[in-house]
Amino acid sequence: MDPFLLEAILNGILLGGVFALPVLGCNLVFGVVDVVWLCYAELVMVGMYAVWFLHTQQGWPLMMAFAAALPVVAVLGVALHLCVVRPLLGAPPINQLLATGGVLFILQGGAMLVFGTDFRSLGVEMPPMEWGDVFISGTKLAAFCAALVGAGALWAFLKFTYIGIAIRAIARDREVMPLMGVDPRRVYLVASAVGGALAGLAACLLVVQLDVHPFIGLSFGPITFMICVMGGLGNMPGGFLAAFLMGVIVSTGGFWWNTEMSYVIAFAVFIVVIFARPQGLFSR
């Protein structure tokens, strides 16, 4: 096989790992609370700014900055839930969607006010790995491994803890669970916090690869939602697989054409998938 194509496919898989975390977070929130956080990518942006600020401005070690970004974004997720989503739980889904769209503007405008419109770089680079003719960026590989660990931790949390099981149960049937003695309000809060923490983790993985600026959310926000819908909204394994599929499509599309066209193709694939399987690619 052409080594460049092989490299594109490998890069696609690595990219999929980075997409996977926000997709899982979004799906978790949607599956449990039944609200799409349109500002999810902006939560990731806040996390990226947090890491950048703590590491380069405050001189914290990188790992400590990473560790701090997770709770910061988790708290933001909880605040989003309490201030915006909870009062709208009974409102039409459209109003919920648009209200979180308003939060998108708030976070974008806030980032511009506080940090300006400059591109901020962390300036961390790891040496590339080399396999014969194939070069793989060390940062991307590390981010990919961290994404897998994060996804694994989420799986374990949902599988083995009491609150995790309650979350999965609520996602399956939100009418019956309150009758079983589960307080849905608490479950919603936990899901929002975990969703926020996943955005924080995604932020840590993205900030080492990309420069952060106030509009960065718009560059990967749309594709995150596409992947969620492709895998089936609320369907975690589906979203996880779809993330890798989309990553490979984007990466190999960039190999054959150019970057914009690769995203055009990815979105076109998304629309075709929705028409072919409206409930998601991997629904049962």
Added chain:
Amino acid sequence: MMGVALALAVALAVVPLLGTPDYFLHLGITSMLVALAGTGWAMMGRFGLVSLGHGAFIGTAAYVMALLWNEAGLSPWLGLPIGVAAAMVLAALLRYPCFRLRVIGHYFALVTLAAGEIVRLMIVALRDYTGGSLGMTPRLAPDNAFAAMQFSKAGFWWMALLVWVFGIVVWWWLDRSMSSKALAAINEDQDAAASIGIHVTSEKLRVTVISAGVAALGGALGAQYRLYLNPESLAGIGLSLQIVFGAIAGGMYSLLGPTIGAVFTIALEESLRVAFGTAFIGAAPLVYGVLLVLFILFLPRGIAGFFEKRR
């Protein structure tokens, strides 16, 4: 409501004759064109068909019009209808499968979002023709300004007023038609509506195509007025959300709601610009966002809806 709208239109028609300063004419033209786009959006938005991708139609119409003028020398008088028609065809092609296959609610909103992004990225990718992210300017024709649709502020004022009235009339006509009742029924319960003989798919498709056409007309004319096209300001999620914000703030359930919303958002934008200047870049979207959230929490029917309820 229609009476109020027509009286307003007559009053607005004489404004340029009174020697109004260019700055206020500019705000008025922008408001009317944004109002038109918002009115178009609300035609389907008020029936629960929330599109987060009306930028797709505006971008298509604007770029088709500008490229026909720059590349083929076709006057915008012909290019604009062709562009709007292209946007309507695009709307039909994109939305027919959506409605046919019952893509509704969140899924529908996200499909439209993808469509808006596709058009934005296509414009960027075809940078040899469209100038990519840097944008493009329609060729200036000072000796043939009328044919090139490049008039003074006053000329554009009447142009904008004309299309705004057109949008209002389309809304009014749609509101009085059987389609509006059918769409309200579909919004309540799609299966029940189908069972009493409403053609769900074709009703939705019709309102979508009309909505896309009206919004595209407003957006493309705005590009022609500014004589500058840019993928970020004519397609994509930012523009689409701003249209939605205007319509929601003003009230998407009343005839003049989106217009009130457009005037409100532009007045807000200008006063923020005057108050903060460039010292606080980002203050505008921040205030925007806070207001959007507050409106949805406390005034989901918008400013117009608030006053209607009072009466």
